[in-house]
Amino acid sequence: MKRKILIVEDDTDVARIVEEGLRKSGFDVATAGSAEDALDMAEKERFDLFIIDIILPGKDGKAFLSDLRKMERYKTAPAIFLTALDDEVEKVIGLELGADDYVTKPFSVRELVARVKSIFRRIEMDTEGVNRRPKKIYAKDLEIDTEKYEVKVKGKKVNLTPLEFDLLCFLAENEGKVFSREVLLDRLWGYDYFIDTRTVDVHIRRLRTKIEEDPSKPKYILTVRGKGYKFSDPGKEG
């Protein structure tokens, strides 16, 4: 059965682009121009994921999500925020407000689709109970719990987006193996053509700022010049 997504966005162009992009990727999509309309629609139909613009006429995206979560069936419904503010602070807030991910405008449709897929991948694994991954991966101060989707550094929980988590898991499960940017894009983003390899670099950098003590001198996620990236357990060296 097709997954159903509701886009809450008042900008017609953005809404149309996102709608088309998701539809081409095999999802069922509906659009609401305001939080009020979206709440109405969410009551009448059941949606599997919400893409929400933070700035909306009337009630804003954050208020919408908290109203939505008050409904029994949407208590844990996944959500992605769209934001025009490229402020780091705003991004942190996005995750703290209970959205699973955020995308900054202007954004790439395929990047958004990749994030949506990443969220659904996680849900599928949960519901099917098929988790072929080892439960926990340890590497020095880093602890990855693939069942709870939790990452801890020195025992402290770190907030990762689903795609960041997938990327870290993929590298960590294949410790020591070098992956080119193209391969990572193909495996995690599902791109097949004319790829923008910088997407990978941007995510790697973000991941490093979250898990590395000194992101400019990474110990876990290493750059292999001219080749790509690999995961390393600094505890195993020397």
Added chain:
Amino acid sequence: MKGDLAVFLKGPEGVLPLNERAREIGEKHLDRAVEVELPQGGKILIVPPDLFEELVFLVHDSRIVLSSIMGYAELLEMELEGSKRYLAHSIKREADFLKRLFDDVLLLEKIRNGMKKPTITEFGICELLEEIVDFLEPISRDREKNLSLECEDFEVRSDRDLIFRAVLNVVENALRHSKGDVSVKSGGGMIEVEDTGPALRKSDLGKGFGLEIARELISRIGGEVEVETREGGNTVRMNLKGMVV
């Protein structure tokens, strides 16, 4: 109107606004004023419009449209096959180039207003240059030009993102406007980008724009950009010696 000249009369009692724009901006921009002596005695002050302010205004508005163009091009790219798909991809890539220029203008505005402070880290220059060359590889392939990198590593303590954007601007400009190949070299606290012409002139506005952005970004973090123009090509040297660790 924003783009109008502001005209003031300078008399013994001070400064008197003579037109609407002068009344609008008041006396706060008089440091940019040009003084003109009148033949019948007395002086007038003329304040030209702030071009950068105008540019930022334009960029803010155009960015929204540009993001729609990129989105629609990407949808086409998903839809089409083969060479048509490549055409759609090219629209997106060119729009993306413009978007990056716009982003740089907005970043520069934030830096000028003190809203953005540099984020200082230590990093190796070769990794940064490799990332740039990787990033521009599709453009060099598309234009059938060779983009080479000869990298002698040095560690820098600075704002990585600023340097990345500055160097990207310089290399991408060279790649887009050069007749032939482009080479990037580093060593001894310097980055050198060499192209094979045509020679840059002041009047080459489009070509110089990315370079101007690079120049200001680099100077904001204590570096220097120098351009050497000769028959058959240009060399842009970025001096980062003050940031080397």
